[in-house]
Amino acid sequence: MKWSGQWLASPWRRSVIAVAAGALPMPAFPAPSWWWFAWVALVPWLLLLRTAPTGRRALYDGWCGGFGFMLAVHHWLLPNLHVFTFVIAALLGALWAPWGWLVRRFLGGAPGARRTAAALLVLPSGWLAVELVRSWEGLGGPWGMLGASQWQQEPALRLASVGGVWLLSFLVVTVNVAVAVLVRAGLRRFASPTPALAAVAALVLTAVATTAAHVWSPRPGTDDRVRIAVVQPGVISGPASADRRFDREERLTRGLVGQDVDLIVWGESSVGFDLGDRPDLTRRLAALSRETGAEILVNVDARRSDRPGIYKSSVLVGPDGRTGDRYDKTRLVPFGEYVPARSVLGWATSVGEAAAEDRRRGTEQVVMTVGDGLRVGPMVCFESAFPDLSRALARDGADLLIAQSATSTFQQSWAPAQHASLAALRAAETGRSMVHATLTGVSAVYDPSGHRVGSWLGTDQSAARVYEVPLADGVTPYARLGAWPVYAALLVLVGYGLAEGTRRVRRPGRRAPGPPAPPARTVRESPARPAR
Template sequence: MADLLKGLNPTVQALLATLLSVDIMTTSSKHNNHNGNRSDLPLSWRHRMGLSILGGALLLLSFPFFNLWPLIWIGLVPLLIAIQGVKPRRALLLGWICGAIYVSGMTYWILPLYPYANFPIVLLATLLLTGYLAFYVAGFSWIVRRLNLRSAPAYIFIPAVLWTALELLRGWLFTGLPWGSLGHSQYRFLPIAQIASITGLGGISFLIVSVNAALARLILNLRRWREEIRYILIPFALFLICLSYGIWKLERPLPPKGKIEIALIPGNVPQREKMYGDPRVTFRRYLENLDEVTYERPDLIVFPETFVLMDLLRPGRRGYIEMLQNRLREGGSWLLFGIPHYETKGDRGDYNAAVLLSPDRVVGKYYKQHLVPFSEYTPLRRYLPKSIKAKVVGVADFNKGRESVVLTLPNGARFGVVICFESVFPYIFREFVRKGVDFMGIITNDAWFEGTSAPYQHYAMAPFRAIETGKAVFRCANKGVTCVIGPNGRVISGVVKPDENGIIIAEVPLYPGITFYMRFGEWFPLTCLIALLAYMALSYFMKRAQRR
């Protein structure tokens, strides 16, 4: 080992030796045992299983419905203790059990889809998705044990780097599913949430895991706490720095360059009524709500995603558009609404569309870009047999939008809108912000999951999109949470919940500029991924050198 590091600067030698838990003066592994590899807590397998279950439960309770968000700061401690000293394959099992409990709170609400789909298929999809997401926690546990982190700095920060990198991959692989990342649990803890404007959500997850690892390290090494404390305090110092920054940012909001008035009409129509009822009845319901707000003369009125299951832009349905425009002329307002739309040009397919309508014309259309697999499109459909392909057309066969269309109001205010599942992905918001929008919007139909925690979990991501972009974000959700969120993540309007009937009229502030995160994107998780790969490679080569 000394030969391997001989040519390096002494300071670099010392740093590598500390992180990799090797003694550069000798190749013997006997001297490594005192570096925190032993545990002060001998545990039976039954106790380890119990800790794994406890960890999963703590993580689950940190998210909506329960919203016990402080638990996330200790939620991984039981798992880290449980996997200490076990073989990697056992750590894999313990991690999967913990992960399955954790993510079950984010997948169980798929089951209520069975009235609209075959129950065995819905059940299978729920189990497969739960198993898949749980493997990220299993992989985390397996890698932590494979690396056999001995030194305090490595034990505290490498798991944080690893978890952040895995969340990045989870948000990208198989079209991506970042739903329920650790950082989302902190949507109510706004001082800590503010660092998302710099690091994105990954910075919050990194901080959470590092604090958990520090606590686990302290518990595992209680007899040697004096030796460990200087390293264990580092994550808590980082926490205080982030907290101080967040408090400072919340107390010094930037002045907006202007404002618009908006009316949000969620409707809160049950999904069964939307699917199997007369769409003309649903249309009249929204028309009556429109009559209630036109006299207020808001700049923009918003209906949710697919407020009626009809393509109102088809020539044969021109009468519906005229009814809407007649109401809009009374106050000069413009209307944004979601519908399924059949484009007669181009690739000739159905789109999940958002339409901006003025009293005189259709001003613009945005087509949803990030579709939900198996719900809005069938992956690899072109390779399916014709008999199966015919059955999925019109059921799960939307076309993907290709452009982030910026919409402009008569007063010059520019905005973008995303549809439903797209609000989970920061990269879509980044594209709009780079095009110079003044505010953002989300329209969604959460009625599929009425009575579950899904609408609240979906909402929990919106404050982060506001913080990341530095823009106000309105949210109009059928059977979801409807409100306006300021650029610091605070709700700045009234709130209409899934089980309430109501209309929100509020001011939306317009903010110029661009945040650090919007400018540089996922720089922090990517840095974590590169650092992790470099650490693993360096560790591998050093262990090989030790064996010689």
Template sequence: MSRIRSLSEFVIALISGLLLACSFPLPGLSLLAWVALVPMILIMARRPFVTGFVAGVGFFAFSLYWLNIVMVTYGRLHPLLSLVAYLLLVLYLALYFGLASWLSCRLSSRLGYPYAMTLPLIWVALEYLRGIVLTGFPWNLLGYSQVENLAMIQSADLVGVYGVSGLIVLSNAVIAAILNWFGHRERRFGQVRYVLLLLILVVANLVYGTWRLGGQSDAGKPIKLAVAQGNIDQTAKWDIANQVHTVETYLRLSKRAAAEGADLAIWPESATPFYLQDISPPQTAVVKFVQNAGISLLTGSPAYEQHGADFRYFNSAYMISPRGRLADRSDKVHLVPFGEYVPFSRFFPFIDKLVYGIGDFSAGEIAPLDYDGKKVGVLVCYEAIFPELARAYSKAGSQLLVNITNDAWFGRSSAPYQHLVMAQVRAVENRRWLARAANTGVSALIAPDGRVVEQSKLFEEAVMTGPVFMRDQLTLYARFGDIFPLFFLVVSLVWIWQSRLRK
């Protein structure tokens, strides 16, 4: 009987994680997030860590399945090694779910606090740490599940995506408490305050969100942007023989945009697969186009700096002025571990032999690009998943955010859509227009309220043009950053210390 019970609890926890994964693209059933953790919470008291850990395995295994596509198809890793790496990452990420469950139960039993009080705080604190520890991987934070409900994410300009995550966890904990209260009439009155708290916060969030959606306006003269999506085959992208075709594709798309009156054309990450700083036939073709069209061009390109006999390489974005001058350069700040560099390469010199195409890039610094006296903050590739980077660009004076990326690695999976919703939240957090240029999609023009004004399809050539506005005002979140999760982290640490005193 005990084994059957343990197995049933295992299945329930796994289902809880799978339901939560379904609230993210794809399929993106956002309402599921508000109840998906309820089964896990109802059973976690008996085996807290295991229950949370199993739910985490279900969530990350389902929502990050596309990692195998990246490692096998493009990293050319053996399928067996890819599976091992994928499972290790899933098990690592599931630890955060396990810790949240275990700590919540521990604090509830030792300090007498209900789950509705402990779980949201601990969950948010651990989500925040997940974005920092081991270079950070804040992919699919709970708050991102609500992007389809624009009113629910507008408060991100106050408390960031972590605030939305906390509200979702509170909902799950309160619903679980309501189900537990049946048959325990004496407990109901004392716990009803958490139901009221949830209702107040949800209503306040919706009222604020509705107000923000209806009250935003842009001032000044708009800039007509053109976002080009070349749909260049990833397997041939870095082939020298393919450089002419790549450049011709982007020039053809951009000439169409220039004819429609575009002021600034944006090409994706590494759209020019050569050193733009060096004169060459494809470089000359790009410069001549800009001069003839009389527009500015922001494009991704590799770059290098020479210091004596040493070279440093960067994943960069250039701003080319209408005169054809390389006016400014911004380098990627947060590099992809085991993709653009090998962490602790002195200790693991063999890793770059296991995976094809690992780079040896150096990290840059926050440096907005100058565009006609205005500032543009460029997030390269998965930098868009880090809230602190977009915030840093806003604080550095960026009036427009741009995300250039190459999501061809993800294939026709849910990853490009998951990546897109994170960029949408960056727009809301900073109240900036955000232009997203992706080699194979999804490219988009995103309004400051997170609304996608225009969006491309996957693996198709496309060029999108539309007006955007420069914005100067800093949001509360842009000014003060992640004080919300930091406060929750401090409170959690204080509770843990108190619980140790009450053994």
């Protein structure tokens, strides 16, 4: 232990270790999907933070760990944004600096039952506050939230229906803190067993809460099924790629004739021309609708003919042409679809594949009516990462959620699988089946409980596939109450701040400092003088 303390004394060495520790949760996300690793992946970072010699050093270690986390989870951006990926990770990593200070405050120093119990509440709340801030669209959105790593686990999906991905993140951090306390107690050979008992109690309570949610949380009741076809054309590059993509989508869609589908979904940017400028494409789509007996939801990425600017729009086409239902994407990808403060950050277009021209955004969400009354709520790509958007669509009466996506830019990375996994959480949160349709994979469909329907369409496939999709009624607790774990976490942090402020003001045994007392004078005896 003495050697390790000396080895960590170097600030640069600590910073490198903090970056590596912050990056550890990465394998918990797709493609590896080591979901179990998320429950202990933060422990090395927590143990490092608690050894910070000063509060300022803890801030630096929190920042470095946040940088490592953001860079690792978004590493697939590197081939496109290049050095700007590091800039973004450094800026967003600073959000974890206060969290690092909190870890040192609660886990450093002498352990105690009260401090441990407070740590098990305050530290997960602090993490949730960080996830809330970075979930803002302008900061990149909620991609890589820690709770999203649990998208395949039945108990986690049940919890998501109660408190959304927010509740999952809170519980994952709580378990990590408890394990860190146990590891620390083990290193000290349980010199003080009380903190370890508090950590064990937290683990037991987490297990009990998970079991209770699994048993008693309401399950969506499925009362009907619809047949949804997903058309995935695959990778098409080179000259006239938009025309050739449309031709392939048309050919794949025609293969659905006679399969009795209720709706056909094409991916994001599946139509590269405004349908108002290309009536020939509208006629071809209407003919496909008549042949297949189903309406087609396409996505247009083009300059509008009826207003200035480029929009990404979900457009419903029936046997007679456009139905009039249209949804313009409301939340855009920073740098991918617009450059924030372009006058200042426009240089990003010269070092990466940032948007040369800003897309325009829509103003409101739309619920479309398909066929005999099926109500669908469309989202476009990046928007499926936002829990509040799918919740709003479910509350507005959508029977089915649809995300039209295109991750072809990141085809050989983990991004397509990560994106497809988010739809499982959105389905479980809202109790609504969700279709994730892409141009080049991964396309996937999930039932109202978040379980996968059928198989994925991978990044190596070009196909049209029909899915039997169950429809559910009722409203989940999360759809009804919203992000209540976030509100609870913020209350915990406010309560801690007030308690800390009160403690400092009323700290017993401390007086206001006064002027320094004068130094005591030493009286030295003079030797007796001899009598004269």
